[in-house]
Amino acid sequence: MNIGLYFKVPNISFRALRVWQRNKDVFMKNVKLNFLPPFIEPMLYLFAMGFGLGMFIEDIDGVSYARFIAPALIAVSVMYASFFECSYGSYVRMHYQKTFESIIATPLTIEDVITGELLWGATRSMINATIMLPVIALFGLIDFPHSLLIIPFAFLAGLVFAALGLCVASVTPNIMSINYPILLFIMPMFLFSGTFFPLHVLPLPIQYFALAALPLTHVVIVIRSLTFGILDVSLLFNLAWMVAVCLILSVLAVNMMKKKLIV
Amino acid sequence: MAEDLQKCFGEFVAVNGVSFTIEDGEMFGFLGPNGAGKTTTLRMVQCTSPKTSGMLEVFGMDASTHQREIKTKMGVVPQENNLDPDFTVYENLLVFSRYFDIPEADARERVDELLDFVQLTEKKDTMTDTLSGGMKRRLILARALINRPRLLMLDEPTVGLDPQARHLMWDKLKGLKKEGVTIVLTTHYLEEAAQLCDRLVVMDHGRILVEGSPDQIIREYIGTDIVETKSDPKTIVCLDRQQARYEIIGDTVQIYTNEPQHITDHLLTECDLTTITARAVTLEDVFLNLTGRKLRE
Structure with a gap:
């Protein structure tokens, strides 16, 4: 096996945007339905956990529990939006609908197609974050204007999870098997990335692991800082980690898909 | 290309x-x-x-x-x-x-x-x-x-x-x-x-x-016409003697020729045949002849 094959610089053109546009058009057909989850979900979580469970919880690191988990809800939604779009969604388009196959008969390369999928996945994350901000702001749980930076950041974070999703879609033998990486990676991340309790209560090795290997940890740190209205230099470290992992995973996703589909 | x-x-x-x-x-x-x-x-x-x-x-x-x-x-x-x-x-x-x-x-x-x-x-x-x-x-x-x-x-x-x-x-x-x-x-x-x-x-x-x-x-691979008749040992012997180009498919024999009239007359007189049909060759005959009749998966 040639490892270099997985990190080849992809042959991408502006035409990748046509694939993004295709997915956007499909999304807009059911726009009202698609807008509902990011609108309802944070309210449910805030009522159940922030205000229900939160009654029994003292302040965490000096803030109320609802204020503590509000940014985590955004981070989790950013993760889910692009990961599901580019794992289940892309797999359906690739395998059942043969959409990728039909597109590569045109001047687009498979690299264009996968790049378009990545960009669209990231866009979905950004859309979710954008809808959630005003909902959570209604409860007075986030500070402005810093929180507005969450919107562009959600695109970068979305790209990371979109790439992860596409890597999964490229190796999964069937649609049911996508459940395994969700169970073994996405769910633990949902729970152990400093989302619903601070990272520092975990044993030190696990803290280091979370920082080294779980992208959601960095996303939660950055979004939480922004909702608290804090811009610290240390965020640059999280940002750099995200950019690096995003680049690696995106190139990997494109090449893995190419290897799967171009035989 | x-x-x-x-x-x-x-x-x-x-x-x-x-x-x-x-x-x-x-x-x-x-x-x-x-x-x-x-x-x-x-x-x-x-x-x-x-x-x-x-x-x-x-x-x-x-x-x-x-x-x-x-x-x-x-x-x-x-x-x-x-x-x-x-x-x-x-x-x-x-x-x-x-x-x-x-x-x-x-x-x-x-x-x-x-x-x-x-x-x-x-x-x-x-x-x-x-x-x-x-x-x-x-x-x-x-x-x-x-x-x-x-x-x-x-x-x-x-x-x-x-x-x-x-x-x-x-x-x-x-x-x-x-x-x-x-x-x-x-x-x-x-x-x-x-x-x-x-x-x-x-x-x-x-x-x-x-x-x-x-x-x-x-024309190149079969000829213009096919003459079909029932397959039995006597016919085969007769055809072999005439050095005809033929193929046995199930219980029929197909004879490939460019002169169907000639062959038909010949068979009727020389080989004692009774039921004979002649038809034009189609591409399907060539196809089966070239690729065989075995079923493909």
């Missing part, structure tokens, strides 16, 4: 050194049993599957380095329908036009024109999964024509269609050929190949067995 083209999947050699040239403006057919390597060959020409070795040029450009340029001038009708189920008939064509960077105003005009051409104007706002098999196939043809291709590649364009839909497809293809479009197709329907193709090749096990015009192939 192609020389000594080869394609391997691991150990398996799907296309084993084929060479062919397709002329501008002709209709060219690939025939062969399932698994002969037709689709694989087509996909290499379509630049969606890289060749293992050999030389492949399309429009004078190398297929492995100029895929975008080649695909811009090509239209593809795949074997399996892959219309976009998330869109209506009209949107399918419009979304596809964007992949070719056709400006929207031109594209809308072109889409209307194509829907009319494939007689689907009434269905333009229907979702594609509710279309009948024939309609889906016609829509795919329209989609392949959105960029006004110089070369149209069709992989079994009429598979699963009823006779009406099939004839309609043939008419459309003949019309396109008149407009100067080069057409390449694969098919299992030998009547279709005989009717449509200027030239064709018969492939099996990844190799090209014969190449030529349908008439030429028939």
Whole structure:
């Protein structure tokens, strides 16, 4: 096996945007339905956990529990939006609908197609974050204007999870098997990335692991800082980690898909 | 266009050194049993599957380095329908036009024109999964024509269609050929190949067995006519004595000839035969003769 094959610089053109546009058009057909989850979900979580469970919880690191988990809800939604779009969604388009196959008969390369999928996945994350901000702001749980930076950041974070999703879609033998990486990676991340309790209560090795290997940890740190209205230099470290992992995973996703589909 | 083209999947050699040239403006057919390597060959020409070795040029450009340029001038009708189920008939064509960077105003005009051409104007706002098999196939043809291709590649364009839909497809293809479009197709329907193709090749096990015009192939490999009679040992002995070219299929014997009248008379007098039928040779006879009668998976 040639490892270099997985990190080849992809042959991408502006035409990748046509694939993004295709997915956007499909999304807009059911726009009202698609807008509902990011609108309802944070309210449910805030009522159940922030205000229900939160009654029994003292302040965490000096803030109320609802204020503590509000940014985590955004981070989790950013993760889910692009990961599901580019794992289940892309797999359906690739395998059942043969959409990728039909597109590569045109001047687009498979690299264009996968790049378009990545960009669209990231866009979905950004859309979710954008809808959630005003909902959570209604409860007075986030500070402005810093929180507005969450919107562009959600695109970068979305790209990371979109790439992860596409890597999964490229190796999964069937649609049911996508459940395994969700169970073994996405769910633990949902729970152990400093989302619903601070990272520092975990044993030190696990803290280091979370920082080294779980992208959601960095996303939660950055979004939480922004909702608290804090811009610290240390965020640059999280940002750099995200950019690096995003680049690696995106190139990997494109090449893995190419290897799967171009035989 | 192609020389000594080869394609391997691991150990398996799907296309084993084929060479062919397709002329501008002709209709060219690939025939062969399932698994002969037709689709694989087509996909290499379509630049969606890289060749293992050999030389492949399309429009004078190398297929492995100029895929975008080649695909811009090509239209593809795949074997399996892959219309976009998330869109209506009209949107399918419009979304596809964007992949070719056709400006929207031109594209809308072109889409209307194509829907009319494939007689689907009434269905333009229907979702594609509710279309009948024939309609889906016609829509795919329209989609392949959105960029006004110089070369149209069709992989079994009429598979699963009823006779009406099939004839309609043939008419459309003949019309396109008149407009100067080069057409390449694969098919299992030998009547279709005989009717449509200027030239064709018969492939099996990844190799090209014969190449030529349908008439030429028939004459070269079998003769103009076939005389059929019942198979029994006496007949066989008699035929052997005459050194006739024949084949035994089940309980009938087929004798290949260019002079059916002569053979028939001869058989009747020399071999004591009673039931004899003579008919013209079809491409199907050549096909079965070349590729054998064994069932393919």
